[in-house]
Amino acid sequence: MLRKKLIAGNWKMNGKLEDGVNLARAVSAAVRKLTKPQCEFLICPPFTLLYSVKKVLRGNKVALGAQDAHTASKGAHTGDISSEMLKDIGCSYVILGHSERRTNHGESSRVVARKAAAAHANGLKTIICIGETEKERDEGRTIEVCTKQIRNSMPAGSQAFNTVIAYEPVWAIGTGKTPTPQDVEEVHAAIRKAVAKKLNKTIASRMRILYGGSVKPTNASEFLSLPDVDGALIGGASLKAEDFMAIAKSVY
Ligand code: 13P
Secondary structure (H helix, E strand, O other): OOOOEEEEEEOOOOOOHHHHHHHHHHHHHHHHHOOOOOEEEEEEOOHHHHHHHHHHHOOOOEEEEEOOOEOOOOOOOOOOOEHHHHHHOOOOEEEEOOHHHHHHOOOOHHHHHHHHHHHHHOOOEEEEEEOOOHHHHHOOOHHHHHHHHHHHHOOOOOOOOOEEEEEOOHHHOOOOOOOOHHHHHHHHHHHHHHHHHHOOHHHHHHOEEEEEOOOOOOOHHHHHOOOOOOEEEEOHHHHOHHHHHHHHHOOO
16 A cells, blocks of 8 residues: 555643543554554644553554644743654654644744754654635635645655645634535645645655544545545544544545
8 A cells, every 4th residue: 555544633632631541542442453454543632641641552553643843852942842852752743734723823834844844853753734714715725725835834855754744624623514525635636746846756646645624433434535535634533532433444
């Protein structure tokens, strides 16, 4: 298989210690029961839970990721966390440029690229998020917006082994609304083209592009069966182990 599908949970700012550990235990136990997993699994809890969740996942096939990382490795950056620190406690992935960070923290694509370069230098894989707003979609600018975000958010030197793209239309996040599968396939194909232009065709053909935005057990197979969709980045439905695993089953 050229691109093994990735089923990733973004827990966002949810979970106290006990909830997080229980959720990680439930996911880990369910994944352990799969005899031949057809996809890779990743969970991205909030910073406060990373270390405890790592202990639950140790030796398991579920990877651990964070939801942001600073551009620097250390220093006077109150409230921030570096890629070096995340790697040190056992993370292998970090989500960068999520629309909630772009909107709430004013993160530009240039900043995302600098964060991604730092993450790669520290041996982390990045999940770089892009996606258009409802207004941009209504104006027919989806592909233009997404290709520009790709161009500016992906640092030079990105490779298929250390970079995953997540296409998350802003208007589909947490709303229950989703684009049609045809729309998703069209945008993913355009993203792959943009990656080929920025890096090269071989890297683009190997790089995973996930869909995110109101993915649920009931609609997951519509997206996961598309040729250019290589997995899902799941918010709300990743907070219930049964839903998360039901989505993963759509890959089978
Ligand atoms: P929802 O699945 O809750 O729509 O969130 C998607 C998302 O933002 C994942 O990063």
